[in-house]
Amino acid sequence: xxxxxxKRLLISVITIWLLATISFFLLRTLPGNPFQTNQxxxxxxxxxxxxxxxxxxxxxxxxxxxxxxLIRGDMGYSLKYTNRTVNSIIKTTFPISASLGLKAxxxxxxxxxxxxxxxxxxxGQAVDYACVFISVLGVSIPSFILGSFLxxxxxxxxxxxxxxxxxxxxxxILPTIALALSLLATLTRVMRASMLEVTTQDYVKxxxxxxxxESKITWSHQIRNAMVPILTLLGPMVATVLMGTFVIxxxxxxxxxxxHFVNSITGLDYTMTxxxxxxxxxxxxxxxxxxxxxxxxxxxxIRI
Amino acid sequence: xSERILNIENLKVxxxxxxxxxxxxxGVSFHVNKGETLAxxxxxxxxxxxxxQSIMKLVPMPPGRLKEGTIEYLSTDITAxxxxxxxxxxxxEMSMIFQDPMTSLNPTMxxxxxxxxxxxxxxxxxxxxxxxxxxxxxxxxxIPNPDKNMLRYPHMFSGGMRQRVMIAIAxxxxxxxxxxxxxxxxxxxxxxxxxLELMNALKEKFGTSIVLITHDLGIVARMADxxxxxYAGKIVETGSAxxxxxxxxxxxxxxxxKSLPSMDLSKExxxxxxxxxxxxxxxxxxxxxxxxxxxxxxxxxxRLEPPENEISQGHAGSCWLLDERAPKVDLIKGEIL
Amino acid sequence: MEDNMTTHEANDFLxxxxxxxPHSQLAGSNLSYWxxxxxxxxxxxxxxxxxxxILLILALSIVIPATSSYTxxxxxxxxxxxxxxxxxxxxxxxxxxxxxxxxxxGARVSLAVGIFGSIIPSxxxxxxxxxxGFFGGKLDMVIMxxxxxxxxVPSMIYVILIMLxxxxxxxxxxxxxxxxxxxxxxxxxxxxxxxxxxxxxVLASKALxxxxxxxxxxxxxxxxxxxxxxxxxxxxxxxxxxxxxxxxIGLGIAPPxxxxxxxxxxxxxxxxxxxxxxxxxxxxxxxxxxxxxxxxDGLRDALDPKLRN
Numbered sequence: 001x002x003x004x005x006x007k008r009l010l011i012s013v014i015t016i017w018l019l020a021t022i023s024f025f026l027l028r029t030l031p032g033n034p035f036q037t038n039q040x041x042x043x044x045x046x047x048x049x050x051x052x053x054x055x056x057x058x059x060x061x062x063x064x065x066x067x068x069x070l071i072r073g074d075m076g077y078s079l080k081y082t083n084r085t086v087n088s089i090i091k092t093t094f095p096i097s098a099s100l101g102l103k104a105x106x107x108x109x110x111x112x113x114x115x116x117x118x119x120x121x122x123x124g125q126a127v128d129y130a131c132v133f134i135s136v137l138g139v140s141i142p143s144f145i146l147g148s149f150l151x152x153x154x155x156x157x158x159x160x161x162x163x164x165x166x167x168x169x170x171x172x173i174l175p176t177i178a179l180a181l182s183l184l185a186t187l188t189r190v191m192r193a194s195m196l197e198v199t200t201q202d203y204v205k206x207x208x209x210x211x212x213x214e215s216k217i218t219w220s221h222q223i224r225n226a227m228v229p230i231l232t233l234l235g236p237m238v239a240t241v242l243m244g245t246f247v248i249x250x251x252x253x254x255x256x257x258x259x260h261f262v263n264s265i266t267g268l269d270y271t272m273t274x275x276x277x278x279x280x281x282x283x284x285x286x287x288x289x290x291x292x293x294x295x296x297x298x299x300x301x302i303r304i
Numbered sequence: 305x306s307e308r309i310l311n312i313e314n315l316k317v318x319x320x321x322x323x324x325x326x327x328x329x330x331g332v333s334f335h336v337n338k339g340e341t342l343a344x345x346x347x348x349x350x351x352x353x354x355x356x357q358s359i360m361k362l363v364p365m366p367p368g369r370l371k372e373g374t375i376e377y378l379s380t381d382i383t384a385x386x387x388x389x390x391x392x393x394x395x396x397e398m399s400m401i402f403q404d405p406m407t408s409l410n411p412t413m414x415x416x417x418x419x420x421x422x423x424x425x426x427x428x429x430x431x432x433x434x435x436x437x438x439x440x441x442x443x444x445x446x447i448p449n450p451d452k453n454m455l456r457y458p459h460m461f462s463g464g465m466r467q468r469v470m471i472a473i474a475x476x477x478x479x480x481x482x483x484x485x486x487x488x489x490x491x492x493x494x495x496x497x498x499x500l501e502l503m504n505a506l507k508e509k510f511g512t513s514i515v516l517i518t519h520d521l522g523i524v525a526r527m528a529d530x531x532x533x534x535y536a537g538k539i540v541e542t543g544s545a546x547x548x549x550x551x552x553x554x555x556x557x558x559x560x561x562k563s564l565p566s567m568d569l570s571k572e573x574x575x576x577x578x579x580x581x582x583x584x585x586x587x588x589x590x591x592x593x594x595x596x597x598x599x600x601x602x603x604x605x606x607r608l609e610p611p612e613n614e615i616s617q618g619h620a621g622s623c624w625l626l627d628e629r630a631p632k633v634d635l636i637k638g639e640i641l
Numbered sequence: 642m643e644d645n646m647t648t649h650e651a652n653d654f655l656x657x658x659x660x661x662x663p664h665s666q667l668a669g670s671n672l673s674y675w676x677x678x679x680x681x682x683x684x685x686x687x688x689x690x691x692x693x694x695i696l697l698i699l700a701l702s703i704v705i706p707a708t709s710s711y712t713x714x715x716x717x718x719x720x721x722x723x724x725x726x727x728x729x730x731x732x733x734x735x736x737x738x739x740x741x742x743x744x745x746x747g748a749r750v751s752l753a754v755g756i757f758g759s760i761i762p763s764x765x766x767x768x769x770x771x772x773x774g775f776f777g778g779k780l781d782m783v784i785m786x787x788x789x790x791x792x793x794v795p796s797m798i799y800v801i802l803i804m805l806x807x808x809x810x811x812x813x814x815x816x817x818x819x820x821x822x823x824x825x826x827x828x829x830x831x832x833x834x835x836x837x838x839x840x841x842x843v844l845a846s847k848a849l850x851x852x853x854x855x856x857x858x859x860x861x862x863x864x865x866x867x868x869x870x871x872x873x874x875x876x877x878x879x880x881x882x883x884x885x886x887x888x889x890i891g892l893g894i895a896p897p898x899x900x901x902x903x904x905x906x907x908x909x910x911x912x913x914x915x916x917x918x919x920x921x922x923x924x925x926x927x928x929x930x931x932x933x934x935x936x937x938d939g940l941r942d943a944l945d946p947k948l949r950n
Contacts, residue, residue: 015789015790015793016793018790019790019793019794022790023794026802027802029806030802030805030806031805031806132938136931136934136935136938137931139878139930139934140878140927140930140931140934141927141930142882142885142886142889142926142927142930144885144886144889144905144909145905145919145923145926145927148909148912148919148923149919149923152912152913152916156913201407202402202404202407202408203407203408203409203410203411205362205402205408206400206402206408206409206410206418206470206473207410207421208362208394209360209362209394209395209399209400209474210394210395210399210421210422210425210473210476211390211391211392211393211394211395211396211422211425211426212391212395212421212422212425213388213391214387216421216425220413220421221410221413224412224413225410225411225412236792240795243795246890247886247889247890250890251909261795261797261798262801262890262892265798265801265802265805266801266805266892277794277798280793280794280795280798281793281794284792284793284794285793298412299411299412300411300412300457300459301411301457301459
């Protein structure tokens with residue numbers, strides 16, 4: 001176990017290092033510089049800024065400086081938000097995105113799993129068709145469209161919920177739903193398929209031959225075995241959702257992390273983009289690590 | 305006359321598929337007496353598994369469908385029993401062992417727990433007593449260190465050991481009848497012999513009747529009191545093990561015997577195969593379903609289904625050759641008399 | 642029994658002439674895999690209706706822009722934001738452009754990106770995954786680790802980076818999808834190939850000395866084709882969604898060329914006053930994605946032998 005963790009940790013570090021390296025050089029090959037987009041700055045000023053941030057020095061030197069800072073947990077200053085470190089931006093915006101993501105997961109996970117199980121158990125019946133329809137609909141309506149319509153119906157027409165902003169719990173309802181539907185749909189789909197797969201297994205027949213009730217078979221024999229594919233899905237899903245969603249944050253004017261993903265890249269904010277990629281990478285690697293450990297608990301055949 | 309545990313009359317089971325109705329079981333009748341082993345023999349796909357799974361109502365319906373017939377357990381008609389009522393019979397009165405021990409145990413549940421489930425459901429024993437019972441069962445089926453091994457997961461055991469666990473699960477509540485669906489097919493020969501021996505020993509100990517499904521006549525020879533030979537969804541010949549092995553009357557039974565290497569029928573017999581493939585169960589032929597492959601096929605065989613003819617006490621066959629008007633044939637010598 | 646007797650014919654108890662009976666009925670029910678899949682797909686009403694929708698949208702996207710009296714970028718500032726009417730079936734936008742033409746022209750763009758943005762990355766994924774699974778060993782390990790690393794970051798980031806490199810537009814979008822979308826398919830195909838490699842029929846042909854090429858073409862490709870077709874179909878709505886998403890945030894298709902995501906983006910700006918401007922492109926996106934998803938489901942049910950009966 002200890003050996004496994006050390007090995008995993010080592011692989012994770014290498015992964016993050018490769019990720020940082022590739023994105024560092026990839027970003028620098030992009031045409032333009034971070035200060036060009038600001039129309040106000042003269043060429044001289046741009047040059048000055050470049051020198052100030054050390055962007056004129058040889059690339060390799062910059063890379064080594066960046067890495068050595070990164071190891072100490074310092075991801076540098078944002079090139080766009082004056083006087084703000086990447087760390088502090090992540091620190092203030094990530095909790096907002098994460099709390100929205102957690103709310104959406106808390107809504108989607110139990111409902112999605114339940115619908116998936118119900119759908120599989122009632123295969124070919126009205127319940128099944130309803131669940132399948134919900135799940136296909138959920139993956140067919142992009143979240144930004146759903147978000148806009150939720151706003152239109154509940155804020156503009158019915159006037160029962162606030163349109164946007166991030167202040168009271170009431171404000172979180174619409175973005176949570178907009179984010180949750182596609183998660184719910186995906187979970188329903190995967191759980192249904194997984195349950196159907198498990199239902200045809202021999203051990204379910206054995207359980208039936210023991211005289212167990214249908215609900216007992218579902219609970220103690222099918223669901224646990226059907227959870228393995230869900231775990232695989234859940235790792236990246238949780239990581240992605242907690243990181244924030246650009247469009248949802250844009251529509252609902254939420255000051256989360258998601259907006260920075262797009263803004264920093266399009267604005268060539270090197271340090272910010274690098275910081276987000278590295279942060280995201282660490283998060284993803286950790287999520288996958290947790291999933292792998294969770295496998296061991298769900299399925300005793302998988303030893304770690 | 306010994307006590308009849310199970311009586312099946314004219315059982316017909318079909319599956320509704322895209323390609324049409326598959327008549328998997330087409331009017332099967334047999335009975336099982338107390339404490340005996342009945343072997344149902346036939347090629348794969350002949351409907352033997354579906355037959356026994358229908359008795360325990362383990363066939364998913366739909367797509368399966370019980371078309372006709374009666375199933376009597378201890379003289380009670382259980383044909384129309386609901387799933388709920390069947391739950392009280394399954395595991396307690398009748399249980400089943402499946403072919404592949406690698407897949408028939410839940411990989412995510414400790415084996416002790418898998419046995420315990422059935423015990424708890426049917427006996428209402430307290431946890432402590434139930435655990436003692438499990439240890440006793442595991443000892444009976446020959447699992448060493450049962451107190452430790454009951455806490456382990458199936459993947460930690462070999463195929464043979466897992467099949468022993470399956471037997472322990474099946475016998476946990478002392479059922480009156482045990483269906484064993486090719487219980488040793490997936491095992492190697494040595495393990496096979498051990499498992500069969502174990503089943504015989506437990507049968508003696510608990511007085512359980514066994515319905516053994518197999519395609520292996522060698523197993524039939526060492527296990528069965530009576531034999532039913534199935535072909536294309538029907539029983540074509542039934543009789544005592546002695547009848548079937550020494551005076552087979554149906555050309556299919558005889559073909560099966562001849563395709564067996566170790567049978568000492570006569571010095572010169574060569575190993576023979578039965579030509580052709582089994583008849584389609586989607587549009588079964590209207591006459592005898594074996595006629596296509598039978599070297600003694602007569603014109604009548606293609607037109608009419610053969611009736612069941614009693615040959616001697618307890619030995620019957622469904623073949624037109626047994627009709628008094630048919631030419632006399634010596635199956636063993638392969639001669640027309 | 643008595644009844645039976647009376648129907649007997651004179652020659653009943655004579656042996657039949659050897660091989661007089663046709664054996665054709667024996668194999669009568671064994672339809673081939675593809676014929677069987679086709680029959681089941683045709684029987685699937687939901688899938689068929691979805692297919693009709695897809696074909697209808699494709700046909701309209703070709704016909705409408707070609708025959709309409711308006712063009713997608715023709716402005717009429719004296720007739721802006723007019724509600725759907727006879728002259729403008731979907732109304733006009735804030736520059737007085739006819740939305741009916743813009744929606745169907747946008748359909749061309751979105752469908753092209755959707756279809757090619759799914760096929761091309763899938764093909765790349767098949768090749769890479771196939772190579773990885775077939776040859777195994779170190780190569781396999783390197784490819785799989787590379788995929789693990791690449792997949793640590795949402796593909797959207799790469800897409801945005803690539804779009805910044807090569808500019809926006811239809812072709813850049815497809816290229817960006819091609820470069821970033823193959824990893825999932827590659828993983829799946831690799832898994833399939835690994836499974837197939839261990840199957841008896843492949844082992845058998847290997848033992849009989851079949852060459853790598855013949856193994857690939859006669860066993861691996863036919864056996865993965867069904868799954869690949871399904872994954873391509875299911876990838877189309879994903880690509881449509883990504884196009885819409887990128888255009889929505891202003892990175893996908895450059896104005897004035899419309900795409901559904903573009904139209905939805907423009908629609909959100911005014912949807913509080915003119916909801917139809919968002920409702921129409923949003924419905925087009927959703928209906929098309931729904932059709933592809935449902936058709937893909939139908940295809941999978943028809944092609945996956947595991948899901949039979």
